[in-house]
Amino acid sequence: MNNAETAIEAKDMVKRFGSFIANDHLTFSVYKGEIFGFLGANGAGKTTAIRILCGLSKPTSGEIRVAGFNVFTETEKIKKHIGYMSQRFSLYEDLTVFENFRFYGGIYGMSRSAIREKTSEMLGKLGITELRNTIIASLPLGIRQKLAFSVAIMHTPEIVFLDEPTGGVDPITRRQFWTMIYEAAASGITVFVTTHYMDEAEYCNRVSIMVDGRIEALDTPAKLKARYEAASMNDVFIKLARNTIEK
């Protein structure tokens, strides 16, 4: 195993809640700088797995390293080296744009000057420097989503976890968002993303599909489509998930 090249290394990851097995021996690696799509039906165990990988929940058993740190013993170190964003929880609506940057930058231990510098750089890139002192609640959803992503990577984490980041977003913003994901990955940040939009699965370097607590398939979109004789990732997903439900 070459730890230098992997951002996440999971071997036999198991999480039980009583008699229910939410994660059933998950074994996978995520490579550095990769966009890794983490797909699955509702209730397949994705959220449980993400909580473990972010250091928020301890697995029942397994050997799991995130950014080189052990999920049993080094969760505080993990939290410093990752970023997280979801559709439901992202920015504080009553704070201004800059206050959000300052708050999250502070949590990640960035200096005041580094926070100021990073904020201007990122707002400049988005072309919204003039919104620095605007309250989040008054901004359109599309801009909020892009800001939330910028905040999640302002401390240049090794890995950023994106949990359904584009849910309910308009089709143009969705594409701009994916352009930002590509740029982050190109700069060396590993991207771990969940989505229900199957066209977005095509944007990932590799995709895993969870069904009933297990990883049923993991490969590049092209190879998955070839293996399941499917025209699109939507067909791959439906074949895998529906077959298993019918079992």
Place this chain on the structure above:
Amino acid sequence: MSEYAINCIGLNKRYGKTQALDNLSFSVKQGEIFGFIGPDGAGKTTLFRILTTLLLADSGTASVAGFDVVRDYKALRKILGYMPGKFSLYQDLTVEENLTFFAGIFKANIKENYYLIKDIYDQIAPFARRRAGKLSGGMKQKLALSCALIHKPVVLVLDEPTTGVDAVSRREFWEMLIRLKKEGITIIVATPYMDEAILCDRVALIQHGKILVTGTPSFITGAYPWKLFRVRSNNTLNLISQLKKHPDIHSADMFGEYVHAGTEHGKLNTEAIHAFLEASGTVMTEVSEIPAGIEDCFIDLMRKENE
């Protein structure tokens, strides 16, 4: 009753500085599945709350099944089925108790109407004694639909029933809607998923409280003003920037593994695009002409609106 199940004229609703609905007019025919397709914040929920008599418009009129949403709200509530975007059943009641409760307030007979919900409710019946709050997302959705249907409504209003739902459950949900349509129930449904548009009889694309276009999905895609090509390359971002350099290429957008390029009619063909990209050193594996989909249309209409 008129041939229209829903008729709205000039609806306006403002929250502070935000114009949630901007002079919205549309009608839905009886027995149709009518889709409101648009992102969060487009005004879908505001509109549905007005139609279900839960919110008053600032101006304009709306009627559902011949009842005015303001004057006849009591009569209208009896014949409406409404599934809000947020799960709003009683979390502390069991599956069975929720269904009994909803049947009770509408004075409906569960046995008599059971045929309507059988396909859906049978799937959650094994959990009849479980509290609604303890159900999985997919099961909550099925229970909410059962409760909205148990009094056999004339019009069913569904606010984003498939948001956050996986592709398989989404497909099953739509199979259920198509069965309900056969029972003669008019269905109005909101969704942010563009691919669900083709499952509707007619749709309205909505953004910033305005309807961009209304019609059958094939009418809307047929009105797409550009000649559309799809191109595939090993480097999507580079491909997009190359395509945008061509004066006759109006737009280049990611669509899964492809890029869709909208071009001026009569200017380009696959060979010309191939030659242009090859000259720029772009490695591509496919260029072909394709018909536009709803998402292509939505993007194009959004750009026009923003201009």
